[in-house]
Amino acid sequence: MELLQSIMMLPLLFIMWNLTNKMPRRKGSESNIQLSIIVLFTGIYHILQILGVFENVTLNGEILGDVLFIAILFALYQIFQSTQRWEQWVVYIGCLVTGLVGFCIPLPVLHPILSIILGAAAWYYLASDMHRKAKIAIVLFIFSKMVVLAKLFIWDLSSLELLIALITVSAYTIIISYIVDYLIQLIRGSYESSIQDPLTGLYNRKQFAAFVNKSIDRKIHVYVIFLDVDNFKQLNDVFGHKKGDEILKKVASILLEELEGSGVAGRYGGEEMVGLIVDPHIDMLELTESIRSRIEHEASFDTPEGTYSVTASIGYSSYVEGLSSDELIKQADEAMYAAKKSGKNQVVEYGKYESSTINVSDRNLTKAGNM
Secondary structure, eight states: OHHHHHHHHHHHHHHHHHHHTTOTTTTTSHHHHHHHHHHHHHHHHHHHHHHTTTTTOSSOOHHHHHHHHHHHHHHHHHHHSOOOHHHHHHHHHHHHHHHHHHHHSOOTTHHHHHHHHHHHHHHHHHGGGSOHHHHHHHHHHHHHHHHHHHHHHTOOOTHHHHHHHHHHHHHHHHHHHHHHHHHHHHHHHHHHHHHBOTTTOSBOHHHHHHHHHHHHHTTOOOEEEEEEETTHHHHHHHHOHHHHHHHHHHHHHHHHHHHTTTEEEEEEETTEEEEEEOOTTSOHHHHHHHHHHHIIIIIOEEETTEEEOOOEEEEEEEOOTTOOHHHHHHHHHHHHHHHHHTTSSSEEETTSSOGGGOOHHHHHHHHHTTO
16 A cells, blocks of 8 residues: 555655745745755655565654655745744754654554654644645644554554555645645736736736727727826825825725726826726716715825825826727826816816816926926
8 A cells, every 4th residue: 555655646746846846936945945855855765665665674664754744844834934943953853863763663553653743743833824724734644643543453454554545645735735826826926916006006007008908999988087196295295105105005995996896997107096997887077076085085184283185186088989098098197187287186077178278398397396
């Protein structure tokens, strides 16, 4: 049965070794190197089992596989959690001593008892900070050794050997599943960071423009909202960038809530945010006025001198056939600028203002001055 178990283990160990070497944040790090070495030794152990090296000796070789399993768990723990050098020495020396004692004393009952003690120590030391799947793997490991004890003292059933092998393989499979989950999380995080603004969680400028482009290509009648927090440079200068960041996150959350179910929101740059509305039946004036009103009432904050009013100027534009995504966003931007020129803290629809109020040089100058 050890032969069957080792045959099943080899591909699992190869998969584990391959996955752990693809962890981008830890690749080449000391903990990753330790894990690769331990997995390699575990693979060598199971190859020796397949070749029958431990069959013709009276010494107990099974304890070595158990020690290597605990060592793998600890190496994984180091990848996800920081450890001190002395902790590494204590764990690895403890595993080495346990393996030598179990290997050199040919007493069948000693092997599962030592393994259970080792598993309990791993649970005590590692489980509190490890993922649920790692905890399940430890529980399966301990349970398999308890089955070995039961086989020695209570039953003498050959079917239990298959159960023990399946439990052991399952424990390694769960560890692999744990590693896969971690890699998926890294991939998802990397993808999200490439399309999202890290401060507000809104889509970044490039991704927002891609959404507008896609909607136009599909001939969807969309609206674009352009929002700018009024007097944001002054807010930063007086209350600091930390307070400014808090306000940006608050405004972003309001924009997200208002656009939920009807569109997506993005951060265009600095204190400028944008929204894409894909519902052609929505009342844009009602929506944008709700956003403006909520910002004024919910983002404003109290100071020792009184309430500091946070407001936003909002412009929006409607898609007409022939417009590019850049032109549609630019129209909303111009409408927002018209709202600022008209006194700030208001909503303006593109085309519903005097064209003389828009001057390109004034626009650039105003942007440089952070209105």
